[in-house]
Amino acid sequence: MKHCKSLIVAGMLAASVAAAQAADISGAGASFPYPIYTKWADAYKKQTSVGLNYQSIGSGGGIKQIKAKTVTFGATDAPLKGDDLSASGLVQFPMVMGGIVPVVNVDGIKPGELVLDGPTLAKIFLGEIKTWDDAAIKKLNPGVKLPSQAIAIVHRSDGSGTTYNFAYYLAEVSADWKSKVGVNTSLQWPAGIGAKGNEGVANNVANTKGSIGYVEYAYAKQNKLSHTNMINKAGKNIAPNSETFQAAAANADWKSQPGYGVILANQPGDNSWPMTAATWILVYKQPQDAAATAEALKFFDWAYRNGGKMADELDYVPMPAGVVKAVENTWATEIKDGSGKPIFSMTN
Amino acid sequence: MSSAGRRPVTDLALSGAHFGSKVIEERGAVLRRLRRTDSLFRVATRTAAYTVLLILSGVILALMIGAWPALSTLGIDFFITQDWNPVTEKFGALAPVYGTILTSLIAMAIAVPVGILIALFLTELCPMWLRRPIGIAIELLAGIPSIIYGIWGLFVFAPFLQQTLQPFLIALFGPIPLLSSLFAGPPYGIGMLTAGLVLAIMVLPFITSVSRDVFDAVPPVLKEAAYGMGCTTWEVFSKVVLPYARVGVIGGVMLGLGRALGETMAVTFVIGNAHKISASILAPGTTISATIANEFTEAVGDIYTSSLIALGLLLFVITFVVLAIARYMLLRIERRIG
Numbered sequence: 308m309k310h311c312k313s314l315i316v317a318g319m320l321a322a323s324v325a326a327a328q329a330a331d332i333s334g335a336g337a338s339f340p341y342p343i344y345t346k347w348a349d350a351y352k353k354q355t356s357v358g359l360n361y362q363s364i365g366s367g368g369g370i371k372q373i374k375a376k377t378v379t380f381g382a383t384d385a386p387l388k389g390d391d392l393s394a395s396g397l398v399q400f401p402m403v404m405g406g407i408v409p410v411v412n413v414d415g416i417k418p419g420e421l422v423l424d425g426p427t428l429a430k431i432f433l434g435e436i437k438t439w440d441d442a443a444i445k446k447l448n449p450g451v452k453l454p455s456q457a458i459a460i461v462h463r464s465d466g467s468g469t470t471y472n473f474a475y476y477l478a479e480v481s482a483d484w485k486s487k488v489g490v491n492t493s494l495q496w497p498a499g500i501g502a503k504g505n506e507g508v509a510n511n512v513a514n515t516k517g518s519i520g521y522v523e524y525a526y527a528k529q530n531k532l533s534h535t536n537m538i539n540k541a542g543k544n545i546a547p548n549s550e551t552f553q554a555a556a557a558n559a560d561w562k563s564q565p566g567y568g569v570i571l572a573n574q575p576g577d578n579s580w581p582m583t584a585a586t587w588i589l590v591y592k593q594p595q596d597a598a599a600t601a602e603a604l605k606f607f608d609w610a611y612r613n614g615g616k617m618a619d620e621l622d623y624v625p626m627p628a629g630v631v632k633a634v635e636n637t638w639a640t641e642i643k644d645g646s647g648k649p650i651f652s653m654t655n
Numbered sequence: 656m657s658s659a660g661r662r663p664v665t666d667l668a669l670s671g672a673h674f675g676s677k678v679i680e681e682r683g684a685v686l687r688r689l690r691r692t693d694s695l696f697r698v699a700t701r702t703a704a705y706t707v708l709l710i711l712s713g714v715i716l717a718l719m720i721g722a723w724p725a726l727s728t729l730g731i732d733f734f735i736t737q738d739w740n741p742v743t744e745k746f747g748a749l750a751p752v753y754g755t756i757l758t759s760l761i762a763m764a765i766a767v768p769v770g771i772l773i774a775l776f777l778t779e780l781c782p783m784w785l786r787r788p789i790g791i792a793i794e795l796l797a798g799i800p801s802i803i804y805g806i807w808g809l810f811v812f813a814p815f816l817q818q819t820l821q822p823f824l825i826a827l828f829g830p831i832p833l834l835s836s837l838f839a840g841p842p843y844g845i846g847m848l849t850a851g852l853v854l855a856i857m858v859l860p861f862i863t864s865v866s867r868d869v870f871d872a873v874p875p876v877l878k879e880a881a882y883g884m885g886c887t888t889w890e891v892f893s894k895v896v897l898p899y900a901r902v903g904v905i906g907g908v909m910l911g912l913g914r915a916l917g918e919t920m921a922v923t924f925v926i927g928n929a930h931k932i933s934a935s936i937l938a939p940g941t942t943i944s945a946t947i948a949n950e951f952t953e954a955v956g957d958i959y960t961s962s963l964i965a966l967g968l969l970l971f972v973i974t975f976v977v978l979a980i981a982r983y984m985l986l987r988i989e990r991r992i993g
Contacts, residue, residue, distance in 0.1 A: 464945075517841075
C-alpha cells in the first residue's frame, strides 16, 4: 500500500516536471542581462507557471544558438547589423538597458571621487597614460591626492557585449582608439591583464592595487568597488546611476537603426551617462515552432509591462514606453507563423 | 586437476560444469558453440581497441576540418605572428604557444627537483610513522579540482606574490643587465610566473607519487650493498636508486608535463590572458587552452572560431611531440641498459 502511494506520487511528480519542461521558454546569450532575466522569469513563473530556461553563454554564443535554431530566442549585447538580420530572417528588439562604469583600486580614492573624461579614459586603456599622477588625470581632479603608482589595466578576456559597448564609446571619443584598436566583442588590447566575465574583472580590480577596469554597474556596486564619474558629451560631471542611464536612453533615436540597434554610448544631454548600453533579443520572423515563439513574446510583453520595478532594483533601466510600443508593433506586423498569420496581436 | 593432465582442452570443457552431462555425439555442437563465443570475444576486444583509433582519428580529422578556414586564409602567418586581433581578423598563435611552453617549463623546473626530493625522502629517510600522512597529503593534492587551484591562485596566491615575491625579484635583479628584463615590470600579482608556480603545485603529486613507487621498487639488496660499501645516502640515491628507476621517473615527469601543457581553468584565472610575448616572466601572457576557454563561446565569425580550433590542433601536435620525445628517450635508456 505504502509503495503504491509513493509510486503514484513519483509518477505525478514526473508528469508535472515533464509538463513544466514542455512549457518552458528556451533562450541563450548575453550574460550582461542574465540577473534581470532570471528575476523576471521567477516572477513570471509564479503568475503563469511558464518557466524560462536561459543559458547565459555570452552574446556570441546566443547568436550562434539562435542561428542553429536550438533555442526559441537569442540574446546579444552587440546588435546585429541590418543586412545580417534580413539575411538570417531574424527580428531584433531591445529588452533592457544598463550602465558600464570604470572601476579603480587606488588607495584613498572613494566611489565617485575620481573624475575622468573620454579621451583620458581612452589614453589609459591604450597604455599611453601610465601612472595615476599623470598630468591629464591631475588636471581633471584638482583636489584629489593621486599616488605616483603604475596603472594596472584590467579588461575582459572573454568576448563580451560589455567590451563592445565600452570600446564603442572609446572609439567615439578617441580617433587613436578607433584606428589602433577598433570596436568588437573581443579586442587586441594594447596593454593590461584579461579576466573572465564581469565578476572576474571586478575581482582582479579588487585584488590589484593601482588597477582600473570596466564592469556592468551592478557588479561595481555588489563588489563595493570605487567607480569613477565621467565628463559626458555636454561637458558635465556625471555619476553613474539609473537616472543618468535613463537620461541617455531618453535622447536616443531608436528608429534610426534597423533592429533598434542603437548604441547608447556618448549620447547628448546634460544628464546622460556616456557608457549606457542596451541588450537585445533575437527571434525568427517565421519560427519553426510558432507556439514557442508566441510564449516567448508573451513573456517579453509581460516583462515590458511589469518588469520595471524589478529592473530598477538590480540597477537596470526599463525600456521607455514609446520604444515598447514600437517594438510590439514590429512583433505584430513582422513575426508570423507558417500560414502567414501574425503570432502576436497588440492588446491595446 | 592432475587427472585431466593429458586430455585435450575440449574434453576439459566437456567435463566442466556446463557440459558435464553431454553425450559424446553432441560434442560437435558444443565445440561450435565454444568457437563462436570465442570469436565473439575476440571481435569484442578488437572492436574496443579499434574504437580508440577511430575516436582519435575522428578528433584529428574534426580539428583539421575546423582549422582549415583559418589556416588557408592566414597561412604561415598563423604560426609566426603574435597578433590576435578579432577586429581585423588577424590571428597568430605565437603568443599562446610561447605562454604554454614557458609556463610548463617554469612548472617543471620547480616540480621535478622538488617532487624527486620528496619521493627520495619518503622512501629513504622518512620515519615510518610520517610516511603515510605525507604520502596521503601528496595524493590529496592531485585530487583537488583545478578550478579550486584557480580560485586560490587568484584570491590568495596572486595578491601574496604581488606584495612579496614579485617586488623582491624586481628589486633583486633590477641592477643586473640581462636578468632585469626577465624580471621587469610592475608587479601585477598574476602573470606567467604565477601561472607556472600554480602549475608546479598541480603537477607535483604526479611526479612525486610515480617517483616514490619506482624508488620503492629498487631491490633493497642493491641499496644495502651500496650502504655496506660505505656510500652516503646521496651517493646511494644518485648512483644506485636514480639510475635504476630513471625510466619510471621520466614517465612520471612526462605525465606531469602533459597535465601542465593542457591545464586550463587554473591557468586562465592567474595568467592574465594577454596576447603578448613579453621578455618578463612577471608580465601577463596566455596559453592555448586558456585562450580557447576564454574566447570560444563569444567568437563571432568563421575565421575567429576556426583560429581557435587551429590552436586546439596545435596543442594536440605539441602534446604529441612531447609524448614522442618521451617515448624516444625511454627507448634509448632501455637500449643502453640493455
